[in-house]
Amino acid sequence: MNLEGAGHVEENRVKYKKSIINCMKSKLSVAANGERLAILLEDNGLPLLYPNLFITAIYRNDDQSSGSCKKALEHITYFYEIIKGLKIDIERRCESGSFLSLQEIKKISYFAGITQKAARAKLINESSTISINSHKPKLLETVRHVIRVEKQEDTVSWQTRYNRLTVFGRYVNWLEKYHYPYQGNESEEYFFDERPGKSEGLTYCEIHEQLSFKSLNKDQRNIFLDRIRPDYPDSPWNNEGVRYRNYALAMTLYVLGIRIGESLNIKLEDLIVRKGKNYLLVKRNAGDLDDPRIKQPKVKTNSRALALSPQLKSILDTYILEHRSYVQGAAHCPFLFISHRTRNNEVLPLSISGAEKVFREFAQVMGFHLYPHCLRHTWNDRYSESADKLIAQGKTTEEKTEADRCHLMGWAKGSTMSLVYSSRYDTKRTMQHALHLQDEDFELKESIAYDNDVPM
Structure with missing residues (x-):
């Protein structure tokens, strides 16, 4: 290759590095076949090479949800921010076969345990680059001397640190094998060794949350059933149709114990009658072309038919016939639970964020924390x-x-x-x-x- 060509390649590499560090943005899009795709874009809107290849090869081929893919891309974005501060050119290193050392992995792992804001503050200063001791200190005074204490607000939960290190390890391992498929490497194993144990470092709040089991006790159940009523005097919603929709949604989750994503995927055609009995069909429908939502609610469990009691069937019928049917354009939306606000004269199915907002507003009148999945625990x-x-x-x-x-x-x-x-x-x-x-x-x-x- 001539010098001019080599210079052009190096210029492109620099541009690529700058874009991948400063202008990375993950995005969900809908393909023509209805599949939700998570991609990482640079500032000009073009997809980035290695991160998207990794997601396709490791996550999408493993049938991971678009939400999981997007979260992994967010972790990769943070990974590149870390290695930029540590002056590590991961692509060049992998291309040359000069893989990450254990010391470098330990430095990266340190930043996986703190917030991005705290990491940025530390990485701005070259002098703040951390030093990791390769041996375990044995003397108590030595431990006191080298121990690093982070502010509580700067640390992340062990789950976040665990997930970050998992993605870091898988990505680096894939990148190394992409360039050197026949050369053994231990980067993934080193990253995984840095992951915290499942119960390591639990805070008091996390322990308390685990002991609470996230379900409603009998007193809370009584309050819940009373205050979700559409005729409850202090209902947070003025619109009668919205009040009844939220009541029907809450009762569906409480009585059947289904996930919020499963409830938001229910279509009118899923309410069926067989031999005089009423049933609700819960169906897996990834990539549904009828679903206009970018963040499509997922049915993570097996498809199944659930029997409906006469009381719950009556609640759903009342919502459909006396409230949903009066929303202009509702007949063109196949989903049971819809937004009662039209957008460009189009009725859309209720979104996950919309349903979560419903439960946040329910919680204000309950007097205790309430979220959709706790009703599954309660069931x-x-x-x-x-x-x-x-x-x-x-x-x-x-x-x-x-x-x-x-x-x-x-x-x-x-x-x-x-x-x-x-x-x-x-x-x-x-x-x-x-x-x-x-x-x-x-x-x-x-x-x-x-x-x-x-x-x-």
């Missing part, structure tokens, strides 16, 4: 309570109830998710039993007559 607690009674009466078995739970929730037979939900209920029941035992212990303690209390 499982109620199911476990009912199953315990039936098992005690000899009307069913534990194996049968867990198999039924898997079907109703859309999990594969024998899924570990069934064990997760049932074990949460069992743990909660165990805690209540332990507290009851403690109360009995203290009652016994108070009832003991000591020598100095007994009249002589």
Whole structure:
């Protein structure tokens, strides 16, 4: 290659690097076949080479959702921001076979554990580049000397750090193999070794959140059922149709225990009658051409038919016939739950962000935190309570109830998710039993007559 050509290649490389660092932007788009695509663009709107190849090869070919792909691209964007500050040209290094060292991976891993704002502040200053000791200090005073304490507001949750390092490791490993497919490398393993344990570094709030099990107790259930009513005096919505839609949506989640994405994918044609009984069909429909939403709600579970009680069927019928039908243009939208505000004279299905906003506004009148998925947890607690009674009466078995739970929730037979939900209920029941035992212990303690209390 002549010097002029080499200079042109280097110029393009510099432009590519600048764009990938400063102007990267992830975006969701809809393909002609309805598939949602997550892509990473530079400032001129063109897709970036390596990150998008990686997402296609590793994530899309593994049938990952567009949301997962977009999140991975956001982590890759942060990865490039880190290595720019550390003066690491990852493409050039991989092209030349000079892979990342363990020291470099440890430096990158450090920044995976703090916020982007904190990382930018540290990376602006070259002097702030961290130094990682390759050995573990043994003396207590040595530990005190080298320990780095971050401000609480600068750190991220262990889940975020774990996910970042997972994407970093997979991307670097793919990039190295892309250029040197037959050369062994350990970058992915090194990144994975830096990931925190699943319970490492939990904050008090995270521990408390885990112990709360994210479901409604009996008192909260009563408040919930009272205050979601469309005729509740302090309802946050003035429009009667919107109030009833939100009531129907909340009751669908509460009674059936389905996911919010599953409820937003329900079409009118999914409400069916078979042999005089009413059913709701929950169907997987990725890439639905009828769905205009860029962020299409996903049905992450198996397709299934769920029986509808007369009460829930009546609620849905009332919404459809007395409220939904009066929204101009609603007849052209196949989805059950719709936005009651038209956009360019077009009625759109209710979005995920719209549904989440509904529950935030519900929470304001409830007096406690409420979000869609907690109703799925609540359904499982109620199911476990009912199953315990039936098992005690000899009307069913534990194996049968867990198999039924898997079907109703859309999990594969024998899924570990069934064990997760049932074990949460069992743990909660165990805690209540332990507290009851403690109360009995203290009652016994108070009832003991000591020598100095007994009249002589």
